Amino acid sequence: MHKYHCLNPIAAVGLDLFSDDYQKVEDIKDAEAVLVRSAAMHDLELPEGLAAVARAGAGVNNIPLDKCAEKGIVVFNTPGANANGVKELVFAGMLYASRDIVGGIDWCLANQNDENIAKTAEKQKKNFAGTEISGKKLGVIGLGAIGVLVANAATHMGMEVYGYDPYISVSAAWSLSRSVKHISNVEDIYRECDYITIHVPLLDSTRKMIGADAIAMMKPTAIVLNFARDLLVDEEAMVDALAAGKIKKYVSDFPNTTTVGAKGCIVTPHLGASTAESEDNCALMAVREIRDYLENGNIVHSVNFPDCSMGACMTAGRIGILHKNESGMLSHFTTILGNAGINIDGMANKSRGDYAYALIDVDTNVPEDVLAKLEQTDGVLKVRKVK
């Protein structure tokens, strides 16, 4: 019986994919797999039996990836599964920032008891007027699952779209509209765009990527949208620039004490992926990833180990070895198995940065003492007997 724990509520359509061989447990200590959305895992004690964490979503800054890797815990995310949900909210943000829609709604509510509200509104509406997005320049920083959808949709809204992503994947590049202008210096976006939207992961290299210098380059009419993570932007500098009228609006999906209530800030409560469709897509993908790993040893969409897949096991046994990406590891494994008289029928070994994974199909059951020898090999993080 495989046991899983949910650190956040996960859509039922996904959990329903678990077969009768799976049991949901209330205590993470008992879990072999964890499903999570935005719950912070950095300070959590990770149980010895934990084999996999699946983030039902994109951002993994809430998960200690290296600590997990060192303990042989494979972390997955669900690339693209909530991208459309975020894209749609980005357009809502652009439109909310273009006219004072929030101020207009507030005005209506404040005047709800005015019998003449219809007439008064006609006089007041000029206070909430703004501009259109059609014909404006949009800069998209980060052209992954979300950035590509935003950029492509913006071209259909009549926007002139600038795209910046020095690490763009081949598949994202194929998906990107030909109308999107390729920008190789992000400063061109800061200087020229009317709307700037950021869609990069939060990493050490991207923290405060939009800093005071970048903000100083922007037009006084610029609208910045942040549906990625608040720490990507120097929000103190942003709030100062807004107060001084140096830029027009900052739209963020990440409420905090710096931005909520500050002049020019429109903040939503992390709603980007909060749609039925995104939640279902993420849950389905996360559960499939966990099942494929626990049942077949396959790694697909991991963020701390390499992807490595050999389909379903058709031989007598299969083992998965999570190990450091160091020289000589494979010869240790083959020697240990060979000395035990175990023939290798098939094998895949993939690496990613400091970590690697070997998936080995064998023609006989692998006994406990052989598994122990593999586990004791220097550089081995975890050995899993899949079959």
Ligand SMILES: NC(=O)C1=CN([C@@H]2O[C@H](COP(=O)(O)OP(=O)(O)OC[C@H]3O[C@@H](n4cnc5c(N)ncnc54)[C@H](O)[C@@H]3O)[C@@H](O)[C@H]2O)C=CC1
């Ligand atoms: N508001 C919300 O509810 C949601 C927020 N997010 C956030 O959005 C981020 C992006 O999500 P996806 O598009 O699905 O991820 P993704 O991994 O598909 O795309 C990220 C893109 O950023 C690019 N990138 C990395 N460093 C860069 C840099 N320095 N400059 C320019 N580009 C850079 C990568 O090459 C990649 O193409 C997530 O990491 C997460 O933090 C994601 C989903 C929901």
Ligand SMILES: O=C(O)C(=O)COP(=O)(O)O
């Ligand atoms: O997928 C992401 O990166 C998100 O930010 C969505 O977070 P959530 O699953 O809504 O807590």
